[in-house]
Amino acid sequence: MVQYLIRLDDLCPTSNLEKWRPFFDLFDYYSIRPIVAVIPNNKDPKLLKCGSLNHNYWQYVRDLQKKEYAIAMHGFDHCYVSTNSGIMKQNRRSEFAGLPLYMQENKIMAAVQIFERENIRSDIFVAPAHSFDHNTLKALKKYSSIRIISDGLLTSPYKRFGFKWIPVQLSGVEPKLSRTWTFNYHPETCSKNDFEKLEAFIHRNHQYFVSLSELKFRRYSFWDVFHEKFLIYSRLLRDCL
Numbered sequence: 001m002v003q004y005l006i007r008l009d010d011l012c013p014t015s016n017l018e019k020w021r022p023f024f025d026l027f028d029y030y031s032i033r034p035i036v037a038v039i040p041n042n043k044d045p046k047l048l049k050c051g052s053l054n055h056n057y058w059q060y061v062r063d064l065q066k067k068e069y070a071i072a073m074h075g076f077d078h079c080y081v082s083t084n085s086g087i088m089k090q091n092r093r094s095e096f097a098g099l100p101l102y103m104q105e106n107k108i109m110a111a112v113q114i115f116e117r118e119n120i121r122s123d124i125f126v127a128p129a130h131s132f133d134h135n136t137l138k139a140l141k142k143y144s145s146i147r148i149i150s151d152g153l154l155t156s157p158y159k160r161f162g163f164k165w166i167p168v169q170l171s172g173v174e175p176k177l178s179r180t181w182t183f184n185y186h187p188e189t190c191s192k193n194d195f196e197k198l199e200a201f202i203h204r205n206h207q208y209f210v211s212l213s214e215l216k217f218r219r220y221s222f223w224d225v226f227h228e229k230f231l232i233y234s235r236l237l238r239d240c241l
């Protein structure tokens with residue numbers, strides 16, 4: 001049977017909440033609990049310009065948490081400081097990949113402190129631009145209780161490097177017959193047309209959306225190494241053409 005998850009990226013104090021509300025209304029109507037990637041300390045100039053500063057921002061995030069949305073830690077400040085594409089090789093920009101361990105530890109520690117101060121519980125990490133490396137995983141293990149990574153291209157959740165991985169394969173809805181698929185949206189930049197497609201899709205398929213507790217994580221196998229490499233390189237090839 002097919003399972004769908006949905007992830008929304010880039011919630012921060014300057015988000016234009018008018019763009020986020022239709023997503024949340026839609027999910028609440030169908031009792032879908034999304035993963036929301038929250039930036040602990042946004043400094044990304046692009047995201048600072050989305051809307052005006054929300055003084056009740058953390059209360060807003062706590063309210064989402066109360067609705068059992070899965071709040072994910074989306075990096076620390078969302079600023080790209082390296083051109084390393086990390087484990088996933090998807091983008092040549094990163095807040096983490098390629099940085100020395102101590103720098104990554106400092107970012108993770110600071111992000112955890114902000115979430116703790118604001119009473120936000122998070123089990124999931126979402127790396128900005130899908131870019132992180134083994135030092136990021138080490139820093140998460142040492143300074144956080146996060147043991148789930150929302151990233152990867154395989155077609156079902158798995159365990160690897162001491163973490164549970166929930167792959168994120170699609171940037172928009174697409175009907176599938178089996179396996180587990182995450183649709184990744186950015187409400188700030190999502191077009192009206194794409195939102196309407198999502199709405200229609202959820203109307204028809206809401207019963208296949210699951211929450212994290214329903215996922216089964218299998219062991220990452222020898223064949224997965226090759227399968228994942230194949231998926232990564234075919235995506236890179238597709239993006240070059």
Ligand SMILES: [Zn+2]
Pocket residue numbers: 009010074078128129
């Ligand atoms: Zn982001």
